Amino acid sequence: xxxxxxxxxxxxAAGAPALPPPAVGPGAPRPxxxxxxxxARALGLARDTGWLRLGHWRRGAFGWxxxxxxxxxxxxxxxxxxxxxELEATIxxxxxxxxxxxxxxESIEPERMHAQCRFPARLAYLVQxxxxxxxxxxxxxCVRLGAFWRRVxxxxxTLVFSSYYLNNxxxxxxxxxxxxxxxxxxxxxxxxxxxxxxxxxAAQVDTTNPVAYAIRGLAGLFPxxxxxxxxxxxxxxxxxxxxxxxxxxxxxLEPGEVAMLVAHLWELGGTEFRYWYLTANCxxxxxxxxxxxxxxLDLTAQLRWIxxxxxxxxxxxxxxxxxERVRWRPSIQTQFAARTRDMPDRELDQVAALADDPATxxxxxxxxxxxxxxxxxxxxxVDLRYxxxxxxETDPGALRLRxxxxxxxxxxxxxxxPLDAPPPPSGGPDAGHPSRRLGLAAGGGRGEPxxxxxxxxxxxxxxxxxxxxxxxxxxxxFGRVRLRFTPERPSLRLDEAWLLELASLNAIxxxxxxxxxxxxxxxxxxxxxxxxxxxxxxxxxxxxxxxxALGDAVVALGTVDxxxxxxxxxxxxxxxxxxxxxxxxxxxxxxxxxxxxxxANASWRWLPSAAPAATYAWSVQGRAHLRSGxxxxxxxxxxxxxxxxxxxxxxx
Amino acid sequence: xxxxxxxxxxxxxxxxxxxxxxxxxxxxxxxxxxPxxxxxxxxxxxxxxxxxxxxxxxxxxxxTLNGIGGQTFAITTGTSNCGEAAVSVRGAELFIEANxxxxxxxxxxxxxxxxxxxxxxxGCKDPAAVxxxxxKQLTTIVPDxxxxxxxxxxxxxxxxKSLACSVLG
Numbered sequence: 091x092x093x094x095x096x097x098x099x100x101x102x103a104a105g106a107p108a109l110p111p112p113a114v115g116p117g118a119p120r121p122x123x124x125x126x127x128x129x130a131r132a133l134g135l136a137r138d139t140g141w142l143r144l145g146h147w148r149r150g151a152f153g154w155x156x157x158x159x160x161x162x163x164x165x166x167x168x169x170x171x172x173x174x175x176e177l178e179a180t181i182x183x184x185x186x187x188x189x190x191x192x193x194x195x196e197s198i199e200p201e202r203m204h205a206q207c208r209f210p211a212r213l214a215y216l217v218q219x220x221x222x223x224x225x226x227x228x229x230x231x232c233v234r235l236g237a238f239w240r241r242v243x244x245x246x247x248t249l250v251f252s253s254y255y256l257n258n259x260x261x262x263x264x265x266x267x268x269x270x271x272x273x274x275x276x277x278x279x280x281x282x283x284x285x286x287x288x289x290x291x292a293a294q295v296d297t298t299n300p301v302a303y304a305i306r307g308l309a310g311l312f313p314x315x316x317x318x319x320x321x322x323x324x325x326x327x328x329x330x331x332x333x334x335x336x337x338x339x340x341x342x343l344e345p346g347e348v349a350m351l352v353a354h355l356w357e358l359g360g361t362e363f364r365y366w367y368l369t370a371n372c373x374x375x376x377x378x379x380x381x382x383x384x385x386x387l388d389l390t391a392q393l394r395w396i397x398x399x400x401x402x403x404x405x406x407x408x409x410x411x412x413x414e415r416v417r418w419r420p421s422i423q424t425q426f427a428a429r430t431r432d433m434p435d436r437e438l439d440q441v442a443a444l445a446d447d448p449a450t451x452x453x454x455x456x457x458x459x460x461x462x463x464x465x466x467x468x469x470x471x472v473d474l475r476y477x478x479x480x481x482x483e484t485d486p487g488a489l490r491l492r493x494x495x496x497x498x499x500x501x502x503x504x505x506x507x508p509l510d511a512p513p514p515p516s517g518g519p520d521a522g523h524p525s526r527r528l529g530l531a532a533g534g535g536r537g538e539p540x541x542x543x544x545x546x547x548x549x550x551x552x553x554x555x556x557x558x559x560x561x562x563x564x565x566x567x568f569g570r571v572r573l574r575f576t577p578e579r580p581s582l583r584l585d586e587a588w589l590l591e592l593a594s595l596n597a598i599x600x601x602x603x604x605x606x607x608x609x610x611x612x613x614x615x616x617x618x619x620x621x622x623x624x625x626x627x628x629x630x631x632x633x634x635x636x637x638x639a640l641g642d643a644v645v646a647l648g649t650v651d652x653x654x655x656x657x658x659x660x661x662x663x664x665x666x667x668x669x670x671x672x673x674x675x676x677x678x679x680x681x682x683x684x685x686x687x688x689x690a691n692a693s694w695r696w697l698p699s700a701a702p703a704a705t706y707a708w709s710v711q712g713r714a715h716l717r718s719g720x721x722x723x724x725x726x727x728x729x730x731x732x733x734x735x736x737x738x739x740x741x742x
Numbered sequence: 743x744x745x746x747x748x749x750x751x752x753x754x755x756x757x758x759x760x761x762x763x764x765x766x767x768x769x770x771x772x773x774x775x776x777p778x779x780x781x782x783x784x785x786x787x788x789x790x791x792x793x794x795x796x797x798x799x800x801x802x803x804x805x806t807l808n809g810i811g812g813q814t815f816a817i818t819t820g821t822s823n824c825g826e827a828a829v830s831v832r833g834a835e836l837f838i839e840a841n842x843x844x845x846x847x848x849x850x851x852x853x854x855x856x857x858x859x860x861x862x863x864x865g866c867k868d869p870a871a872v873x874x875x876x877x878k879q880l881t882t883i884v885p886d887x888x889x890x891x892x893x894x895x896x897x898x899x900x901x902x903k904s905l906a907c908s909v910l911g
Contacts, residue, residue: 285863496847506851
C-alpha cells in the first residue's frame, strides 16, 4: 500500500465525514460554478485569511498586492491585485473541461495545467469552505502532481535551522528550511530522515560579480524560488561541506495541514517571489508557507522589518504547542571536537600525524580499538581541512590522503560505536535573545558636559550580549546607530552608524590554524585632532589570532587592521580628505557566567602622512543580563574623549 | 467540526492524488527502472551539481552549495532526476552517488547513517550486517578517489546473498 493511500484510509477512519453521494437525475440541483461564486461572495471568502494566504496577498498602500511575481500564479488577469476576482476565476477554472496532461516533457509551464492540477491547495480550500462536491467536478488526471505527491509522501513537518556561516554572506545569518517527513516522529519505528524531502526557498543567483551580488540581494533584485530535494543533500551541504550544525524542530501539525502544506508547495513551485536578503528571505517565506498550510498560526505578524532566520525559529517556538521536539545534528567540526575532547595527548599526537602522513605507523602497544578511534578522528580532520578539494576533486593529494586513511580504518575491522556529541549547553536559536536591541545611556566625562545616548541595532549579536543560542565566538551586527544628545549645548548628533560589524574568532589549537578576522563598514565620530569631531565614513578590516580558555570563559582576539576613513574636512593622508590607518586591535572578553560579561577593546593606528600621526581608542564595559534587559557600565578613552556611561539595553 | 472539515480537506486532496496515481501506476513503475532520458547518476554528485556552470569571484567569496542544482530540484517537474529517494535500484544508485564521500567513511567505520539508509533503499535484511560486509569489502567499493563507487557497492550488496538485499535482486 503506498503511503498516500494508507494515509487517506487513516484519515477517513479517523472520522472525516463521508463524501456526499453525487446528485443524479435530470431535476436534481447540482452546484455549478456560478452558484459557488455566489456562495463565495455571500461568505466573503475573498477576505478570508485562508484565501489571502493562499495567494500571498498583502495589504499595501494602494490596495492588495500579491508577493508572488509570476503571472502564472494567477488565473485571472490582474489577479495579483484582486483576491476576489482570483477567487472567482479559480472556482470557474476548477470546472473547466478536463484536458490531457502533456506527456513526454519533464516540466511544463503552470499555465498549461488544468486548475485542479495547478492549485490543489486552493481546491482543498474551496471544498472545505464552500462544501464543494468533488464528484461534481470534471475528472482531471494530474500525472505530475501525483508523482510529486508520491515523491514527498509527507506525514509530518520539521523546521530546520542551519547555523551561522560567516564565510558566505547569504548564510551569515543562518538559514531555515522545511523537511517533509515520510514518517511521523511520534509513531516510533525506523526513520530514514536522509530520504525525507527538504523544501526551501532561495535566491536564484545569476551573477558571479560579488558587488552585483550584494547590491541585487539587498535591493530585492533576485528572484526567489522554492525547490525540493532529498534531505541528504542538505545534510551533506551544511553539516559536511560547510560544517554547520543543524537544529531540527519537529512541528505538531494536523494531517490536513501537512497535506495543505505539500499541496501549496506544489502551487508555489512554479512561481517566483522577490528575494530580499534582509526581509523577504528564506526564513520569511518558510513561515509564510507554514501559515498558509495552517491558517490558525500567526507567525509572520511577529516579525519585524528585518527578518533574521533565528527570529523565525523563535516565532515558531513561541507559538504554543507548535514545536513537538527539538533535535540536533552535529556538523563534522562538532563531531571532530567530540571525538578529540577526552583524548589523551598521545592519541592527539597520532591524529595530527595521520592527518599529515596517512602512513604513520601506530605505536605497537595499541589495541585495534584505540587505533580505530584515532583513525576516526583523523578522517574527520581531513574532511574538515579539505572539504572543498575532496568534493570537487581538485587536489589529488587530499584524495590519496583520505583513501589511505579509509583503507587503514577499514582494515582494523572495528565497527564504530555511535558518537556521543551532545548539543551545546547554550542551546539553539530558539533560546536566543531577540535580535533587535535598543539602548539608552547617560554619561559624562572629563572636560565634557553630561550627555544622553540612544542606540538602536537592527540585528543580531555582539560578543557581550546574552550568550544563549548563539556562537560565543561570533560577532554579527547589522545596522547599529548611536545618537548623542547633550542638553547643555543643546546638541543632537550622530555618534556612530555601522552597516556591518563582524568578527569571527577561531581559536588556534593544534588542529585548527585558521585565522580570525574582523570587519566593520560604517561611520563614526573622529575623536582625535584629525578633524573637529566630524563623522567619517569608515571601512576597517583585519586578520589575526584568537585564544580561548576555560571553555569560552576567556576569549581573546588580536588582529592587525587596516582602515580607511573619509570625511569632508578630515586632515587625511597627504592632505586629502581620506585617511589610511594601520595597526593592531585587541579584544578580550571575560564571562564568568551567562549573566555577566566583561568586554575590553583596544586599538592603535598609525596614520601615515596625516595629522595626527597616530591615534588610539579603547573601551572597557561590564554587562549584566537581567530577565528584562541588560545594564552595563562602560568607560571609553580616545585622544579627545575620556568618558563613562551607564547603559540600559532591551531586546525587542 | 472544524477538525473534521480539515480532515475532509486532507482526505479529499489525497483521494484526488491517489486517483491520479492509480491511473498512472503503470507508467510510473516503468520510469523508475528505465528513465525516458539517458540520465545516469553521475550528474547527481555534490561536485557536479554545485559547480556545473558557476565560476568567477562568486566561488571565491561565496562557495556554498546553497541552492545547488537549480532546475534539477524544481518542484513543477513532478519527478526529479536526482531526487528520487525511493526504495528501488535507481534510488539506491542515486543515494550512493550523492553521498559517496560520507558512505566511504561510514563503510570504513562499518556503521553509520548512510549505511542504515542504503540498507533500507536496497531492501537488505539487517543494516548492521551490511555495515560489516561493506567494511570487509572496503577496498572493493572504494577502489580509489576516496569515494564509494556506485557499481561496485551495488554489486557487492547484490552478490552477498546473506545480506538478502531484496530490491537489488
